[in-house]
Amino acid sequence: MFNSSTLSNKRILVTGGGTGLGKEISRGLLASGAEVYICGRRENVLKTTCEELSKDTGGKIHYRICDIRDPESIDDMVESIFTEGPLTGLINNAAANFISPTKDLSPRGYQAIRSTVMDGSFYTVLAVGKRWINLGIRGSIVSNLVTWVWTGSAYVVPSAMSKTAIDSMTKSLAVEWGPYGIRLNAVAPGPFPTEGAWEKLNPTGKSSGATDSSSVPMRRYGEMPELANLMIFLQADGCDYLTGQTIAIDGGHHLAAPSTFASLSDLSDDDWGNIRDNIKASAEKEKSERSIG
Numbered sequence: 075m076f077n078s079s080t081l082s083n084k085r086i087l088v089t090g091g092g093t094g095l096g097k098e099i100s101r102g103l104l105a106s107g108a109e110v111y112i113c114g115r116r117e118n119v120l121k122t123t124c125e126e127l128s129k130d131t132g133g134k135i136h137y138r139i140c141d142i143r144d145p146e147s148i149d150d151m152v153e154s155i156f157t158e159g160p161l162t163g164l165i166n167n168a169a170a171n172f173i174s175p176t177k178d179l180s181p182r183g184y185q186a187i188r189s190t191v192m193d194g195s196f197y198t199v200l201a202v203g204k205r206w207i208n209l210g211i212r213g214s215i216v217s218n219l220v221t222w223v224w225t226g227s228a229y230v231v232p233s234a235m236s237k238t239a240i241d242s243m244t245k246s247l248a249v250e251w252g253p254y255g256i257r258l259n260a261v262a263p264g265p266f267p268t269e270g271a272w273e274k275l276n277p278t279g280k281s282s283g284a285t286d287s288s289s290v291p292m293r294r295y296g297e298m299p300e301l302a303n304l305m306i307f308l309q310a311d312g313c314d315y316l317t318g319q320t321i322a323i324d325g326g327h328h329l330a331a332p333s334t335f336a337s338l339s340d341l342s343d344d345d346w347g348n349i350r351d352n353i354k355a356s357a358e359k360e361k362s363e364r365s366i367g
């Protein structure tokens with residue numbers, strides 16, 4: 075669909091690029107000629123991904139350890155990248171999530187999601203955008219959202235709220251920063267299986283009809299190159315008049331089965347206890363590998 079020079083001269087930061095969708099998006103950007111920076115909190119994960127993607131694509135990829143819940147950590151990262159040369163693009167992809175009945179969420183549980191998805195995405199946009207404005211440079215920002223920005227979603231309320239806030243930021247800043255040549259768009263993927271999302275959103279295997287791909291009109295999950303291609307398009311030159319849009323890439327899922335987790339209202343308290351234990355085990359394993367945060 076694209077060639078190895080579609081993104082030549084582009085320098086793009088992908089937050090959360092060490093795993094899952096961020097890693098596969100980075101693979102696509104590199105194969106299209108971009109230089110890529112990825113960030114996250116686990117140095118071993120970032121280093122391994124850089125080695126793998128560099129070997130597979132021959133592209134230039136670097137990592138930074140950063141906790142996007144901390145605005146100072148983001149500013150230090152973005153400053154160190156700009157010292158090597160200005161970015162041309164940002165993909166806001168890092169996120170946190172888990173399913174839980176909303177009545178069982180503590181303030182810290184809510185904050186764990188909001189501070190990553192809403193605050194972290196905003197701080198990153200601000201750190202990059204203000205440098206572009208000061209330097210008089212154009213740029214493209216793409217946020218990885220979810221179709222819940224249109225439908226809402228039970229049992230993942232802090233995520234649905236925070237992603238919706240970033241949808242609003244996308245529209246708002248498309249107007250405010252349009253005069254600087256800065257574009258803001260977003261994508262809203264349907265189900266693309268990743269270890270990170272499935273461990274937090276489908277920890278029992280019986281938790282959601284959404285895990286059954288028959289609820290997707292195209293009768294399958296998304297494939298990574300499909301999402302990567304959309305990101306390449308949004309980071310490439312040639313369609314610069316496109317801004318302020320959130321584009322669904324979900325095989326029609328949200329039109330046919332809009333309330334992803336509605337069936338969870340059949341679960342018992344015991345089921346929820348088991349789900350919480352499984353999610354915590356996944357989170358603890360990841361936490362033990364963190365270099366920051």
Ligand SMILES: CCCCCCCCCCC/C=C/C(=O)SCCNC(=O)CCNC(=O)[C@H](O)C(C)(C)COP(=O)(O)OP(=O)(O)OC[C@H]1O[C@@H](n2cnc3c(N)ncnc32)[C@H](O)[C@@H]1OP(=O)(O)O
Nearest residue numbers: 169170171174180182183186265270271275276284353357
């Ligand atoms: C499979 C279904 C198919 C659906 C198809 C629809 C399409 C899919 C749409 C997907 C959309 C979005 C997906 C994602 O964003 S997936 C990203 C998943 N990846 C991650 O979450 C990685 C980052 N995760 C983390 O950092 C951690 O997991 C965590 C979010 C928990 C944050 O870690 P932190 O170190 O800050 O947190 P603590 O462990 O200290 O906990 C903080 C408080 O949160 C409470 N908590 C934790 N887990 C639960 C739970 N399961 N239920 C309720 N509360 C929970 C914890 O108790 C702490 O609060 P207290 O101190 O008050 O106890």
Ligand SMILES: NC(=O)C1=CN([C@@H]2O[C@H](COP(=O)(O)OP(=O)(O)OC[C@H]3O[C@@H](n4cnc5c(N)ncnc54)[C@H](OP(=O)(O)O)[C@@H]3O)[C@@H](O)[C@H]2O)C=CC1
Nearest residue numbers: 090093094095114115116141142168169265266268270271
């Ligand atoms: N998979 C799917 O079906 C869908 C996913 N999405 C979106 O795609 C994106 C990626 O999800 P996915 O790949 O599935 O999940 P992953 O769990 O694999 O990705 C999350 C990434 O974010 C990073 N991250 C989390 N918190 C922080 C933090 N505080 N600071 C820096 N980095 C952080 C993690 O790295 P580390 O832990 O090392 O910090 C990890 O690399 C998310 O925005 C998600 O909402 C949207 C719709 C569907």
